[in-house]
Amino acid sequence: MHSLLRQGLLRQGPLTQGLLREFSEGVIRMKPYLIERRCPAQETMCTLIAACPAGAVAYIKDEQAPLGGRIAFDYEKCDGCGKCLSACCGQAVELR
Ligand code: SF4
Ligand code: SF4
Numbered sequence: 001m002h003s004l005l006r007q008g009l010l011r012q013g014p015l016t017q018g019l020l021r022e023f024s025e026g027v028i029r030m031k032p033y034l035i036e037r038r039c040p041a042q043e044t045m046c047t048l049i050a051a052c053p054a055g056a057v058a059y060i061k062d063e064q065a066p067l068g069g070r071i072a073f074d075y076e077k078c079d080g081c082g083k084c085l086s087a088c089c090g091q092a093v094e095l096r
Helices: 002-006 016-024 083-087
Strands: 032-034 057-061 069-073 093-095
Touching (some): 032 069
Antiparallel strands (some): 057 069
16 A cells, blocks of 8 residues: 555545545554645645644745745644645645
8 A cells, every 4th residue: 555655546546535544543644745736825725724733734935936835844743644635625735
């Protein structure tokens, strides 16, 4: 399963519910990564910021970013619960 995760094959596949259960039960702990081409990077519409129980997701203004900002994960706060996988409005989160 881990090799499939690394390849991103389970991100949206039929095993996602089982995967989420394993995350919620603490069986698997991985880090979330953003697929930036799928993300509109808008603070007001980002569902991840409120959904993350650890407060590990934030909008950061970035003049170098195409849309003037980006969504970022704080890996010091993130405990790898996996809730952002289903909360993302653009299916832009991948767990590795
Ligand atoms: S919910 Fe996902 S796609 Fe939507 S703005 Fe936030 S990170 Fe980007
Ligand atoms: S894996 Fe959990 S703690 Fe980490 S950013 Fe996603 S929702 Fe927050």
